[in-house]
Amino acid sequence: MTGTSDADAPVPRTSPPIIAVDAMGGDNAPGEVVRGAVRAVRELGLRVLLVGRRTEIAAQLAEEGALRDVPVVHAEDTLAMDEGALASWRRPRSSAAVACRLIRRGDADALVSAGSTGGIVATSTVRLRTQPGVLRPALAVTLPTGPVPTIMVDAGANADAKPEMLVQFAHLGCAYAQTAFGVERPRVGVLNIGSEPGKGNKLIRRASELLAAEGSESMDFRGNIEGHDLMLGRVDVVVTDGHTGNVALKTIEGTAAFTMDAVRDALTSSTMAKAGAVLQRGALRRLRERFDSETYGGAALLGLNGTVVIAHGDSHPEGIAQACRLAHDLAGGRIGDQIRRRVPHRSAHWLHRRSEER
């Protein structure tokens, strides 16, 4: 590792947050990622810098006529899309690792990357570390429910979870709902296989008991949520382990795509239907956009000392720009402070220490 200021605390900041975009992460890096960063600056007015191989980034910026608009921080190494968690240990000079270093130094507030989820989770967990009291960082995604999206935590960072971790995931999700959507006392549900209390596997039953016992002023625990409720917006935060959450998220994506394809096939299956489809193009295009993951900004890795947003691996410029907007909203809304207020109160260790102080 280079640099001596890695352990420095982030500088308090009242100006708009600075987003460090990993220019080398994703299937379409660096070209489309750089274009997305330019779009975030020009169209959304965000403060963005790009991290990665300077010459490649500069060439793309020049093509966009944006050399003066987006600063570049050089990083000689990259994480490959098929590299997993161990990659983070091996590549201290990767663009993602260098972006984390900028955050630790206070030179940036957030990381946006379309790199492999496993690699970015591992890199940022090792380099940014968890906030005090947080057992494990968790991936939060928003589901396209309306009018306010439902946040699902954990969407895949922790394949094996413990009940206490699920309680923290609830608080992480609440901090997200409050910061990004202004929900003061979020409704929280646990993803389960039945609606009645006492249903489910050991992990979920125990987590439900713990959540019900919290009686929190900052959270409105609603008990079980089933798979068919996920898209109905019945709660603001859905809590689950990373295995179930990841399967549910990808099942939603796959089923929505499958259904839309089936609709398209049905609408072009006869001359009459084809004629109808022409009349409806606008309505269907807007619907497709609603399901398009690019509009949701990606997954937020919550609970670290710094905001991390992981965009889809195949993100195009609009997806990168939306991920930057999400990172801006979370970092600008000081989600870290929200989490700090919520999580220490739930930590047995902290409660113990506090009772000694009395």
Add this chain to the structure above:
Amino acid sequence: MTGTSDADAPVPRTSPPIIAVDAMGGDNAPGEVVRGAVRAVRELGLRVLLVGRRTEIAAQLAEEGALRDVPVVHAEDTLAMDEGALASWRRPRSSAAVACRLIRRGDADALVSAGSTGGIVATSTVRLRTQPGVLRPALAVTLPTGPVPTIMVDAGANADAKPEMLVQFAHLGCAYAQTAFGVERPRVGVLNIGSEPGKGNKLIRRASELLAAEGSESMDFRGNIEGHDLMLGRVDVVVTDGHTGNVALKTIEGTAAFTMDAVRDALTSSTMAKAGAVLQRGALRRLRERFDSETYGGAALLGLNGTVVIAHGDSHPEGIAQACRLAHDLAGGRIGDQIRRRVPHRSAHWLHRRSEER
């Protein structure tokens, strides 16, 4: 419990299987269930009998002009839809329990019920018992992939599973694929959160190792399947624990319904789109039917001494008739023999005994 012949072995049968329909199970029982049984007899040519309160069933049969078409076996008690597993112990004279007794006596081959899944799983597990070597019965559902459906096991019978159980679920699913769809060497995948080997939680990683080590002639193990692959028909059988499987199944149902509703809204959002919708009514109706769970016949509980099919709780007559057809196909195809051939070969206990015989 009444009757002394509960322990009798089922009588071998070459004639078409007899389906015992639980007339009292489901939100629309007994009326719609009786009408479904009549439809199964008249339109599908199946052998069906009805179990439940004789006077109520007879009244409905009379209304259908079907008193001579469907025999009735009286059962004075019923399981309520909100009764769970414990209900099975408390109600030996429930319609579901009496139907199980008919199967054990050899007077029927299969049970079809639209009662509560928890109650029917518990009742039939206690009363029919697992086949030799089978650790736990599992719920199998078919996903609407084409041309051959993908079977998912377990869809919710076992919220907490062990790796050895998942290996058996694979064999139960293969027996289903072979019996119902004629797939000789089914492709099997494990539902996981990544496509590469070594991904996933402890349960899935260990189950994958065991399945890969089997090198079975009767099964083509393909490794991991992700949530977005579920609807693509990449494998014939998807193996998962009951928690994840139930969440995935209900997420598919919820997302498909959500998407279809969104399509309907999009198609009626403007005058132009409305005009188009008129031209497309037929195509969209056929698509909706494809997603309609009534056409898939319900969930099969596999691994018991007798065929059990659990229809949707809100089944209408067509759903009950399709559940009867599935029960007919499974029992008539002797799925029990298939499971017997597959599962003992995988049981460590059985292997041990066999090596002693040599």
